Amino acid sequence: xxxxxxxxxxRAPTVPSxxxxxxxxxxxxxxxxxxxxxxxxxxxHRKIQDAFFLIVGSRTCAxxxxxxxxVMIFAEPRFGxxxxxxxxxxxxxxxxxELDKVVARLLVRRPDIKMLFLVGSCPSEVIKxxxxxxxxxxxxxxxxxxxxxxxxxxxxxTTFTEGEDRCLAALVPELPVSESNGPExxxxxxxxxxxxxxxxxxxxxxxxxxxxxxxPRRSGELPAVGPNTKxxxxxxxxxxxxxELAERGAKHIPAPFPxxxxxxTAWLKAAADTFGVDPMxxxxxxxxxxxxxxxxxxxxxxxxxxxxxxxxPDSQLEIPLARMLSRELGMEPIxxxxxxxxxxxxxxxxxxxxxxxxxxxxxxxxRQLDRVxxxxxxxxxxxxxxxxxxxxxxxxxxxxxxxxxTPIQGYDQASDLANLFAWPFDRRTRLQV
Ligand code: SF4
Numbered sequence: 154x155x156x157x158x159x160x161x162x163x164r165a166p167t168v169p170s171x172x173x174x175x176x177x178x179x180x181x182x183x184x185x186x187x188x189x190x191x192x193x194x195x196x197x198h199r200k201i202q203d204a205f206f207l208i209v210g211s212r213t214c215a216x217x218x219x220x221x222x223x224v225m226i227f228a229e230p231r232f233g234x235x236x237x238x239x240x241x242x243x244x245x246x247x248x249x250x251e252l253d254k255v256v257a258r259l260l261v262r263r264p265d266i267k268m269l270f271l272v273g274s275c276p277s278e279v280i281k282x283x284x285x286x287x288x289x290x291x292x293x294x295x296x297x298x299x300x301x302x303x304x305x306x307x308x309x310x311t312t313f314t315e316g317e318d319r320c321l322a323a324l325v326p327e328l329p330v331s332e333s334n335g336p337e338x339x340x341x342x343x344x345x346x347x348x349x350x351x352x353x354x355x356x357x358x359x360x361x362x363x364x365x366x367x368x369p370r371r372s373g374e375l376p377a378v379g380p381n382t383k384x385x386x387x388x389x390x391x392x393x394x395x396x397e398l399a400e401r402g403a404k405h406i407p408a409p410f411p412x413x414x415x416x417x418t419a420w421l422k423a424a425a426d427t428f429g430v431d432p433m434x435x436x437x438x439x440x441x442x443x444x445x446x447x448x449x450x451x452x453x454x455x456x457x458x459x460x461x462x463x464x465x466p467d468s469q470l471e472i473p474l475a476r477m478l479s480r481e482l483g484m485e486p487i488x489x490x491x492x493x494x495x496x497x498x499x500x501x502x503x504x505x506x507x508x509x510x511x512x513x514x515x516x517x518x519x520r521q522l523d524r525v526x527x528x529x530x531x532x533x534x535x536x537x538x539x540x541x542x543x544x545x546x547x548x549x550x551x552x553x554x555x556x557x558x559t560p561i562q563g564y565d566q567a568s569d570l571a572n573l574f575a576w577p578f579d580r581r582t583r584l585q586v
Pocket of ligand 1: 189190191210211213214215217273274275276306307308309
């Protein structure tokens with residue numbers, strides 16, 4: 154392992170009526186073209202402001218992060234890679250000793266770090282470096298000043314949004330036990346601070362006061378959890394995190410996800426119903442913002458109505474996005490590919506998809522590309538690796554990773570979300586001109 158850590162820098166409440174009940178699912182088990190879970194660090198490091206993500210990986214991992222995070226090169230670096238060298242991989246050096254030295258140097262240089270995630274990669278898994286043991290060994294040295302945790306972002310085990318799921322799941326055992334006698338709301342999933350503030354205000358206006366968010370903005374603000382905790386997922390890819398929270402007694406509130414005006418209302422309504430908020434209070438809290446969002450979507454509906462869209466499996470956001478784009482903007486999903494379909498978490502979404510749409514779970518990239526070529530969709534949502542070749546063939550694409558970098562949840566972001574899908578058409582028109 155190299156001695157240096159390479160550092161980078163809202164009418165009456167709308168209960169959506171269903172378009173289709175149970176679309177058939179095509180299950181694909183072939184070659185994947187998806188980023189690994191390390192990519193989640195790009196948005197997670199911005200969220201927990203005193204955390205640091207130390208990837209225990211190779212130069213490939215460091216390069217991936219440099220490319221994925223290139224846009225943030227001027228930001229204060231809160232992630233880096235402890236690069237494993239050939240000596241580590243060949244077992245000629247004690248990788249644990251090397252890791253301890255790297256962590257020691259990092260924490261001396263960066264006393265602002267209060268939570269350190271050791272993030273596993275393909276190389277650390279291949280040499281079976283046990284990062285959970287390393288985290289507990291290092292915790293003994295650095296507690297209580299620094300909490301040291303671990304999770305895997307390896308491409309062998311995770312697709313790119315699963316990195317966030319593994320990170321949050323690693324936090325759950327650290328959450329204090331709730332001593333609340335009444336219900337408390339825990340919103341789970343990384344949201345931009347501005348979005349989190351908007352939701353906190355809306356919950357407050359509904360009279361739901363006991364609200365916390367996971368992840369927190371600072372590592373010392375971990376929310377409590379217990380049998381009175383009701384969990385509202387803000388992201389659809391948090392399977393492992395929800396399983397860990399359920400083991401702590403928390404209950405999941407089934408809901409669509411807060412994308413678009415309708416989706417945001419349905420998501421807030423699920424919480425309101427769980428907390429016994431009366432319909433009048435709910436409407437007075439949400440009606441103005443919902444109406445504003447609906448108005449803001451109108452120009453995009455004119456531009457996107459009738460456009461056929463194909464989702465390659467990538468972010469796990471595909472099903473909620475297809476629901477929003479079809480119901481609120483009139484787009485026509487042809488196929489909605491997604492790496493995994495967690496039926497319980499998507500129970501509020503799948504019935505709202507249009508009749509006849511193809512759902513596919515998993516990936517067989519060649520077969521999916523054949524279907525893209527046959528269908529010639531107006532827009533293909535896919536990862537960076539597929540976008541360039543498809544653009545070169547004359548197809549219009551949208552990078553799915555942008556949907557994680559950009560605040561898209563909630564009423565005030567509905568038009569930004571729509572704009573992400575309108576922009577590729579605009580770009581192509583300009584290029585043709
Ligand atoms: Fe590549 Fe694996 Fe490193 Fe991800 S974790 S960048 S897939 S080597």
